[in-house]
Amino acid sequence: MRQERVENDYIVEMRHITKRFGGVAANDDISIGIRRGEIFAVLGENGAGKSTLMSILFGKYEPDSGDILVRGRPAVLSSSNDAVSLNIGMVHQHFNLVPNYTVAENIILGSEPIKRVFGIFPCVDIKTAEARIAELSRAYGLEVDPSLPIAQAGVSVQQRVEILKMLCRNAEILIFDEPTAVLAPREIEFLLDIIRGLREKGHTIILITHKLEEIMRVADRCAVLRRGRLVGTLAVADTSPQELAELMVGRELPPAGKRPSAGFGDTVLEVQDLTVRDQDGLEVVKGVSFSVRRGEIFAIVGVSGSGQVEIADAIAGLARPQAGRIRLMGLDITDCGIRRRIEAGISYIPEDRQRYGVILDFTLAENLAIKSYYRPPLSKSGVLRPGRIREFADDLIERYDIRGADGAGMITRSMSGGNQQKAIIARELSRDSALIIFVQPTRGLDIGAIRSIHARIIEERDRGRAVLLVSLDLDEVMNLADTVGIVFSGRMVKISPANRLTADEVGEYMMGVRV
Amino acid sequence: MSGSARRGGLPGASTAWTRFLEVMSGDKTSHIAIPLFSVALSMVAASLLLLALGENPLVAMAAFLRGSGFMVKPSYAGGQSALTDFLSFLGILAPMLLAALSVAAALRAGMFNIGVAGQMLAAGYVATILAGYADMAPALARPLVVLLGLSVGATMGAAVGFLKYRFNIHEVVSTIMFNYITSYVTGFLINTHYSDAITRSSRVCSRAARLTVTGIDVGGLRLTFPIGILIALAAAAIMKFVLDRTTVGFELKAVGLNRDAARYAGISVGRVTVFAMSVSGALAGLAGVTYYLGYYNNIMPKTLASLGFDAIAVALLGNLNPVGSIFSSILVTIFQKGSVYMSSTLGAPQEVASVITSVMLLFSACGACVRFHAARMLEKLAGRGGSDEGGGG
Numbered sequence: 078m079r080q081e082r083v084e085n086d087y088i089v090e091m092r093h094i095t096k097r098f099g100g101v102a103a104n105d106d107i108s109i110g111i112r113r114g115e116i117f118a119v120l121g122e123n124g125a126g127k128s129t130l131m132s133i134l135f136g137k138y139e140p141d142s143g144d145i146l147v148r149g150r151p152a153v154l155s156s157s158n159d160a161v162s163l164n165i166g167m168v169h170q171h172f173n174l175v176p177n178y179t180v181a182e183n184i185i186l187g188s189e190p191i192k193r194v195f196g197i198f199p200c201v202d203i204k205t206a207e208a209r210i211a212e213l214s215r216a217y218g219l220e221v222d223p224s225l226p227i228a229q230a231g232v233s234v235q236q237r238v239e240i241l242k243m244l245c246r247n248a249e250i251l252i253f254d255e256p257t258a259v260l261a262p263r264e265i266e267f268l269l270d271i272i273r274g275l276r277e278k279g280h281t282i283i284l285i286t287h288k289l290e291e292i293m294r295v296a297d298r299c300a301v302l303r304r305g306r307l308v309g310t311l312a313v314a315d316t317s318p319q320e321l322a323e324l325m326v327g328r329e330l331p332p333a334g335k336r337p338s339a340g341f342g343d344t345v346l347e348v349q350d351l352t353v354r355d356q357d358g359l360e361v362v363k364g365v366s367f368s369v370r371r372g373e374i375f376a377i378v379g380v381s382g383s384g385q386v387e388i389a390d391a392i393a394g395l396a397r398p399q400a401g402r403i404r405l406m407g408l409d410i411t412d413c414g415i416r417r418r419i420e421a422g423i424s425y426i427p428e429d430r431q432r433y434g435v436i437l438d439f440t441l442a443e444n445l446a447i448k449s450y451y452r453p454p455l456s457k458s459g460v461l462r463p464g465r466i467r468e469f470a471d472d473l474i475e476r477y478d479i480r481g482a483d484g485a486g487m488i489t490r491s492m493s494g495g496n497q498q499k500a501i502i503a504r505e506l507s508r509d510s511a512l513i514i515f516v517q518p519t520r521g522l523d524i525g526a527i528r529s530i531h532a533r534i535i536e537e538r539d540r541g542r543a544v545l546l547v548s549l550d551l552d553e554v555m556n557l558a559d560t561v562g563i564v565f566s567g568r569m570v571k572i573s574p575a576n577r578l579t580a581d582e583v584g585e586y587m588m589g590v591r592v
Numbered sequence: 593m594s595g596s597a598r599r600g601g602l603p604g605a606s607t608a609w610t611r612f613l614e615v616m617s618g619d620k621t622s623h624i625a626i627p628l629f630s631v632a633l634s635m636v637a638a639s640l641l642l643l644a645l646g647e648n649p650l651v652a653m654a655a656f657l658r659g660s661g662f663m664v665k666p667s668y669a670g671g672q673s674a675l676t677d678f679l680s681f682l683g684i685l686a687p688m689l690l691a692a693l694s695v696a697a698a699l700r701a702g703m704f705n706i707g708v709a710g711q712m713l714a715a716g717y718v719a720t721i722l723a724g725y726a727d728m729a730p731a732l733a734r735p736l737v738v739l740l741g742l743s744v745g746a747t748m749g750a751a752v753g754f755l756k757y758r759f760n761i762h763e764v765v766s767t768i769m770f771n772y773i774t775s776y777v778t779g780f781l782i783n784t785h786y787s788d789a790i791t792r793s794s795r796v797c798s799r800a801a802r803l804t805v806t807g808i809d810v811g812g813l814r815l816t817f818p819i820g821i822l823i824a825l826a827a828a829a830i831m832k833f834v835l836d837r838t839t840v841g842f843e844l845k846a847v848g849l850n851r852d853a854a855r856y857a858g859i860s861v862g863r864v865t866v867f868a869m870s871v872s873g874a875l876a877g878l879a880g881v882t883y884y885l886g887y888y889n890n891i892m893p894k895t896l897a898s899l900g901f902d903a904i905a906v907a908l909l910g911n912l913n914p915v916g917s918i919f920s921s922i923l924v925t926i927f928q929k930g931s932v933y934m935s936s937t938l939g940a941p942q943e944v945a946s947v948i949t950s951v952m953l954l955f956s957a958c959g960a961c962v963r964f965h966a967a968r969m970l971e972k973l974a975g976r977g978g979s980d981e982g983g984g985g
């Protein structure tokens with residue numbers, strides 16, 4: 078793509094890498110080259126494919142197609158052992174350490190130095206190992222005590238132990254997967270210093286991150302990925318955070334074929350000071366308020382993980398809010414169970430369709446009936462009526478053009494992702510709910526399916542429904558939304574009619590560049 | 593496993609092999625083909641074992657069938673016949689089937705009930721104490737025994753479900769704990785209050801309370817008919833209806849296959865969890881009363897019935913399906929019941945039966961793996977064979 082220099086400049090080259098999971102391309106024809114002794118950043122949102130790409134380099138996945146060259150020679154990486162033997166090391170986001178072993182024991186685990194007591198009995202030579210680790214730690218300024226048990230070490234120390242582990246295995250190329258995600262600000266400083274130190278000692282660093290600031294501070298060059306594709310490789314000195322943000326979030330197509338709403342009706346959904354915590358007790362949604370009216374498409378946009386999915390989950394009842402009220406057509410549903418909310422008029426197309434949207438081992442008919450099986454006409458006093466269920470399913474299959482070999486009796490697992498999504502949408506839209514929540518409705522689908530789903534969303538709005546759309550796809554949002562609510566790290570930072578904002582402005586709010 | 597069939601250089605052989613792979617991996621056929629395949633494989637394994645022990649496998653298999661009353665023995669003691677053997681077989685088949693249904697009910701909802709033996713013991717104990725030692729007419733005592741079995745088992749099951757739902761205590765842990773608690777508590781009470789001086793077991797329960805109909809005269813033989821088998825078959829039929837045709841069954845399967853999706857669809861996962869475990873417990877309780885007040889009539893203190901654990905294998909072999917469980921429990925019970933006669937006539941160790949059962953479990957537990965490999969081999973064949981393989985579609 079951009080091979081302005083001779084090839085032997087690159088210590089690692091990945092050419093035309095493609096990797097698919099199911100039907101979705103996590104990496105689509107990506108080519109990057111990393112120069113010896115540089116800090117190379119890989120930037121992208123969650124799900125952009127950067128971890129997949131680096132897992133391919135580390136031998137965790139094999140690419141469907143494409144070549145990898147390490148030091149100019151083609152490399153076959155079918156396990157992480159292959160990567161280690163090519164002096165590639167990876168510091169994972171989640172550490173692989175044994176808590177009740179010491180630092181030194183963890184580092185030598187798997188390649189223990191052996192000495193023989195009295196020349197016969199083999200025994201782990203921990204003394205020599207500790208001395209070597211202490212020396213390495215000093216040389217790289219890591220400040221790690223080899224005899225400290227991991228259980229007593231903080232996160233930052235554990236991360237440095239992982240780095241030491243790689244250095245002890247003679248890693249020349251070090252991959253860091255979101256290394257600062259777990260660190261406090263001062264620890265981040267320290268880590269960035271260490272990374273610079275590694276470069277000075279001749280190591281090549283690959284830094285996977287979605288934080289622009291880190292890239293600007295340490296990286297030499299940066300590859301930007303979006304939705305599985307490489308959108309550019311830039312020299313950091315010649316770029317700005319704004320440019321990186323734009324590339325990362327994307328703004329390709331101008332809003333085309335957009336039909337404005339005919340006008341808004343009564344308020345359907347009212348969310349007030351909503352606060353949601355995740356399993357670890359962290360506040361992921363912080364005091365968010367907004368409302369959605371009839372005939373309105375309200376889109377929540379933000380960088381992945383800004384709390385938008387949790388807002389949708391809280392409205393649907395899947396997540397319990399810490400504080401705040403949720404009202405549906407004046408009725409306070411904050412404390413209602415999920416089924417009550419469904420019956421009150423909420424349809425929900427979830428982000429993870431195979432985990433929430435369908436039961437893969439159920440038949441298509443069963444999945445279509447899963448929200449209404451307990452009521453007439455599909456059942457009568459607790460007994461299912463298979464004939465009625467079948468009719469109900471056949472009707473939806475016909476109306477929503479769900480395709481599959483065996484019709485209603487087909488096992489859902491054997492259907493394509495696009496048809497599974499069609500089935501979910503058919504089920505949810507057929508309920509005639511006042512509020513329809515779409516989360517990432519077109520993720521991983523082909524262009525034809527995307528168009529038909531977009532048309533459905535607009536059609537539902539025009540029929541007077543309130544639509545809440547959560548999407549990471551800025552083009553989709555700008556194409557569909559009447560009103561845009563932008564979230565940044567759990568807060569709703571801006572609510573505005575969609576036509577008063579440009580995509581650039583939205584991108585800047587999303588990245589926290591503009592407040 | 594597939595060594596014998598892999599030669600396939602001939603076109604005819606390879607078509608048969610393709611057909612076989614299709615049947616093994618097909619959506620509609622694999623749920624029957626895989627258990628049959630595991631049974632066949634375990635028969636082969638058992639035959640090899642018997643050959644190694646110096647026995648003729650066919651003679652041994654016939655001995656298993658004779659011991660269970662499916663074939664006539666060369667000679668009988670007074671008052672015995674193949675019919676009495678068969679009724680006795682039905683007597684132990686009943687708790688086996690009920691216990692397998694119990695395991696299946698929990699597993700269909702995604703839970704592993706290893707506490708069947710403990711629930712059986714608790715139900716059997718309570719029924720023995722309250723009904724078995726009371727002076728009651730059979731018409732009153734027997735329904736009471738069934739009712740006690742149901743309710744004690746259901747209560748224990750519900751407790752497990754509640755602990756899981758409310759406190760997130762894994763059912764495997766709680767059922768194992770309940771097994772110990774039940775075994776020691778009942779053992780202590782039997783030893784201190786209800787022990788028989790000679791057998792060291794609990795005193796035998798009254799005839800009126802036993803789930804058997806005695807004294808049926810057929811051709812000069814006095815037969816004893818186990819009521820338990822009727823209860824077990826009825827339970828299987830009801831369970832099949834509930835799973836296939838009711839809203840509760842629908843919810844139970846949904847929770848078992850995907851808890852997250854079930855919750856998203858508005859199903860109360862907690863309620864279903866408690867319900868499924870109560871049903872599982874109730875079935876185990878019924879297994880307990882048919883076992884302790886029908887087949888054995890007394891309780892050995894501090895001993896859990898191994899049948900409660902064998903039932904896991906039986907349920908898996910029966911594909912967690914009520915009808916499948918009927919067949920698998922018959923099959924496994926033939927080997928277990930017939931092992932005494934097999935061992936006494938052939939002199940081969942009785943444990944051969946346990947080996948056969950465990951090999952069957954091993955193969956049926958590998959069912960998903962077998963299916964996966966069959967599908968993959970089929971894919972490879974299709975890729976290599978290209979146009980000459982028509983494919984069954």
